[in-house]
Amino acid sequence: MRAAVAVSQDASNPLAGLVLQQVPDPVAKPGWVKVRVKASSVNMHDVWTLRGVGHDPKNIPIILGCDVAGVTEDGREVIIHPVIADANAGEGDETLDPNRALLSEQHDGGFAQYIVVPERCVLDKPASLSFEEAACLPVAWSTAYRMLFTQGQLRAGQKVLVQGAGGGVASAAITLANAAGATVYATSRSAENRALALELGAAEAFSTGDRLPERVDLVIETVGEATWAHSLRCLKPGGAIVIAGATSGTSPEADLGRIFYHQLRVIGSTGSTREETAAMVDFVERHQLRPVIDRVHTLDEIHLGFQAMIDGGLSGKVVIAIP
Ligand SMILES: NC(=O)c1ccc[n+]([C@@H]2O[C@H](COP(=O)([O-])OP(=O)(O)OC[C@H]3O[C@@H](n4cnc5c(N)ncnc54)[C@H](OP(=O)(O)O)[C@@H]3O)[C@@H](O)[C@H]2O)c1
DSSP states (O other), rough: EEEEOOOOOSSOOGGGEEEEOOOOOOOOOOOOOOOEEEEEEOOOHHHHHHTSSSOGGGSSEEEEEEEEEEOOOOOOOOOEEOOOOGGGGTTGGGGGGGOOOOOTSSOOOSSSSEEEEGGGEEEOTTTTHHHHHHHTTTIIIHHHIIIIIIIIIIOOTTTTEEEEESSHHHHHHHHHHHHHTTTEEEEESSSSHHHHHHHHHOSEEEEETTSSSSSSSEEOOOSSSTTTHHHHHHHHEEEEEEEEEOOSSSSSOOOHHHHTTTEEEEEEEEEEOOHHHHHHHHHHHTTTTOOOEEEEEEGGGHHHHHHHHHHHHOEEEEEEOOO
16 A cells, blocks of 8 residues: 655754655454455644654654544544543543553554544544544644643633644634533634634634733643743633643743742643543534534655644644545
8 A cells, every 4th residue: 555654864854854755555353353444634843753753763663644434344434533542540530541552653643545544443433524524523623622621620611722723623623612511712823723713613812922902711732932931921821721732942041930820720731531532523523513624635745744744824724635
C-alpha cells in the first residue's frame, strides 16, 4: 500500500523527512482491527515528529497521521480513538498511563491506505459527517472536549477565553463551549479567524492580546508563549487555565505572583480517554456540530498540506483524503 512515512527528523527542514513510499499492508494481530483509511487529518503533532520534538528517533521510520476515519473489513464506518494505552496502568485514566502512545508515535498512523488498531479504539463515525469531517474529530475535538469538560469543569453560563481561534483544538473548543451554553471569547492574529470564531459561536472575537470586556472562568490555551501573559491577566480570581499545547513556545514568564495571589489553577491536558472521545462524538451528533476544514489534499499532495500547517494562518483543519 502507499503511505506517507517519517524517515528522518530535522528541526529546520521537517518536510525533508516525509516520504511517500510503498509499504506492506498491515496485518491485524488478535484483538486488533484492520481499517481501510478514507481520510486522515494533519496535526501539529505530525510536524513535531518530523522536527524531532517529543518523538524518539528509534521509532523512525513510522507512518504519520493520528486522526483517522475509515471503514472496517466488515463495512462499519468508523473513527479511531487515537490513544493506545492501558487505563489500569494510569490508575483508571488511560491518559495517565506512562506508556500511552498516540497513533504514529509507536504504531503506524493513518496517512496510508490501511491501518490496524486495537478493537477498543474503533468507534462509530457520526452519520451526519463525511469521512473528511469525521477525520478532524479524534485528536483536536477530543482534546478540546477533555480540556473544557474534564480538566476545566465547564458549566453552562460560565465565561471562556479560547486563544488562537484558527487552530484545530481552538476552533473545536469554541464550537463545543458555545454548544454547552458558555459565553465564549476568542482571540486570533487574523481578521479571517476572528470572523470564523464568531461563526463558530464566539460572543466576541479580539486581536491577540486585546483587553476582554470581562474576566473569565476558564482559558483554553494551546498557543503558549505568545498568549500566556494575556491568559493569566484575563482570569477571574480562582479561575483556571487548561493548557494542551504551546505552538509559539514553551517558556513564557511564569508570573508566579499573579498565580498565587489570584489563586489561579494551571492544569495540563493531554489527549483523551476512549470514554471522552465517545462522549465527544455523542455531543457532536446531539448538537449537529461540524468541524471546519481549511483544505483537502490527496495523499500524493501531502507535502502541500504539511507546508500549509507549518506556514500557519489556517482556518480549520488540513485533511488528506484517501479515496
Ligand atoms: N496535548 C494534546 O493532547 C494535544 C492535542 C492536540 C494538539 N496539541 C498541541 O496544541 C497546539 C495547537 O495545535 P493545533 O493543531 O490546534 O493548532 P496550531 O495550528 O498549532 O495553532 C494554534 C493557533 O495558535 C495561534 N498561533 C500560532 N502561533 C502564534 C503566535 N506566534 N502568536 C499568536 N498566536 C499564534 C494561531 O491562531 P491564529 O492564527 O488564529 O492567531 C494558531 O492557529 C500544538 O502545539 C499541538 O501540538 C496538543
